[in-house]
Amino acid sequence: MKTDARIYVAGHEGMVGSAICRRLLQKGYRSVITAPRKALDLLDFISCREFFERERPEYVFLAAARVGGILANSTRPADFILDNLKIQTNVIELAFRSGVRKLMFLGSSCIYPRMAAQPIRESSLLAGPLEPTNEPYAVAKIAGIKLCQALRKQYGFNAISIMPTNLYGPGDNFSLDHGHVLPGLMRRFHEAKLEGLCEVEVWGTGEPRREFLHVDDLADCAHFLMMHYSDAEIVNAGVGMDLTIAEAAEMVKEIVGLQAELRFCESKPDGTPRKRLNVDKLAALGWKSKIALREGLATTYAWFLEHQADLRT
Ligand code: GDP
Numbered sequence: 001m002k003t004d005a006r007i008y009v010a011g012h013e014g015m016v017g018s019a020i021c022r023r024l025l026q027k028g029y030r031s032v033i034t035a036p037r038k039a040l041d042l043l044d045f046i047s048c049r050e051f052f053e054r055e056r057p058e059y060v061f062l063a064a065a066r067v068g069g070i071l072a073n074s075t076r077p078a079d080f081i082l083d084n085l086k087i088q089t090n091v092i093e094l095a096f097r098s099g100v101r102k103l104m105f106l107g108s109s110c111i112y113p114r115m116a117a118q119p120i121r122e123s124s125l126l127a128g129p130l131e132p133t134n135e136p137y138a139v140a141k142i143a144g145i146k147l148c149q150a151l152r153k154q155y156g157f158n159a160i161s162i163m164p165t166n167l168y169g170p171g172d173n174f175s176l177d178h179g180h181v182l183p184g185l186m187r188r189f190h191e192a193k194l195e196g197l198c199e200v201e202v203w204g205t206g207e208p209r210r211e212f213l214h215v216d217d218l219a220d221c222a223h224f225l226m227m228h229y230s231d232a233e234i235v236n237a238g239v240g241m242d243l244t245i246a247e248a249a250e251m252v253k254e255i256v257g258l259q260a261e262l263r264f265c266e267s268k269p270d271g272t273p274r275k276r277l278n279v280d281k282l283a284a285l286g287w288k289s290k291i292a293l294r295e296g297l298a299t300t301y302a303w304f305l306e307h308q309a310d311l312r313t
Pocket of ligand 1: 188310
């Protein structure tokens, strides 16, 4: 991928797409193509076809998706499966038909079976039943992987798939109900601090374990794999360590400077008990994460403080 290559980043308004754009610009790429949601509806095949015919990208990072935390996934399962199937099918098919040289599809660690052996190897895909709270989203992502693999096998299309663990960082969804755990807690704890509350809610038992990767690390990894990996097999992207939600909540509490007690609210779902990724494959390819969780949370909190006025609610 030369620095004058025409590179389309689908989903550049989201946390992942915007981080990939930042990384590409830092690396000196001069022809990064983006299209705002208002100008290009990725759910609409005809608009997408016109876009690909007009822009003729050579490389595509497919970071556009409907995403959300455990509550959003469990209450809006139809939106999660339908929108993701449409967006990814439109972009992958049109990238293939318009002669794109290489495409990267971004999946998620929730594609793996709920009870997969830990840390989860790429070979665990489709080896058992999925976690019910995000099964529709996971099924859509698995369809995306299979589409990439099928186009490679039948037509030689260079599509690769990367499976990031739970992501966080600047540009995340800090909504109290719809986003993921770290931005949700950061905002709730911040508001509790301002209101001087003595008790704050954390969903579930606090016992599930999660692994967190900073989105700038992920963007660096995505660029690295675009340069150095061209194979059908999916690649995990993670940090290789996890912690409990209770431990993560304590860390967020410290960074926000909240004094209150944490109250675990067991009426909210825990989701999958554990989903730490095995990152041996990525390490063997020559990449490892650089941003420690505490440091990443501190810069994310600084970003939140700076942008809170214009965040999604
Ligand atoms: P998941 O990894 O797909 O389950 O996604 P989430 O990031 O939404 O949730 C991770 C874990 O954090 C689950 O066990 C949640 O119950 C727990 N959790 C605790 N407090 C919160 C919160 O305020 N928001 C979210 N989204 N999850 C929370």
